[in-house]
Amino acid sequence: MSLYDASVPQLVKMLGNMERWLDKAAEHAAAKKFDVDTLLAARLAPDQYALVRQIQAACDAAKFAGARLAGKEAPVHPDTETTVAQLRARIQSVIAFLGTLTPADFDGAARRPVTLSFMPGMVIDGTDYLNELAIPNFYFHATTAYAILRHNGVNVGKSDFIGGMKLRPV
Numbered sequence: 464m465s466l467y468d469a470s471v472p473q474l475v476k477m478l479g480n481m482e483r484w485l486d487k488a489a490e491h492a493a494a495k496k497f498d499v500d501t502l503l504a505a506r507l508a509p510d511q512y513a514l515v516r517q518i519q520a521a522c523d524a525a526k527f528a529g530a531r532l533a534g535k536e537a538p539v540h541p542d543t544e545t546t547v548a549q550l551r552a553r554i555q556s557v558i559a560f561l562g563t564l565t566p567a568d569f570d571g572a573a574r575r576p577v578t579l580s581f582m583p584g585m586v587i588d589g590t591d592y593l594n595e596l597a598i599p600n601f602y603f604h605a606t607t608a609y610a611i612l613r614h615n616g617v618n619v620g621k622s623d624f625i626g627g628m629k630l631r632p633v
Contacts, residue, residue, distance in 0.1 A: 474601065477605055480625075485547050532577070
């Protein structure tokens with residue numbers, strides 16, 4: 464399996480799932496008669512990021528994974544979102560960016576040295592970057608965003624997290 468196949472389709476799928484979680488959050492807020500944007504400040508623990516930052520971080524993890532492995536520049540997002548609508552736009556922007564990447568962009572990605580701004584003077588090979596940082600980091604923030612919504616009464620379940628599967632007859 465190529466690093467493209469191991470990353471981009473799943474990141475796009477999960478970002479789409481995240482959008483559907485926000486749909487359910489809006490439905491929940493409407494049913495309970497509160498502004499859905501108030502959920503953006505919700506967090507699981509005082510020292511953890513709020514929902515808005517969890518979604519921003521998941522988006523960043525996805526775009527940087529794709530960009531670094533493909534040897535491209537990631538789009539810039541200044542972390543100024545204050546509404547669910549703005550978060551949706553960010554998710555859609557990252558999905559659109561990932562959609563520009565092709566399997567050919569990932570040729571040589573397994574051994575491509577990836578630099579990380581928080582580890583000056585060090586590099587990590589593409590496969591190790593994907594497996595040891597990019598995917599775990601993405602899922603950490605996605606899972607925490609999901610948990611914040613669920614903790615606040617949004618009707619999301621395991622199937623909302625996993626999303627659709629490419630099943631076929633035996």
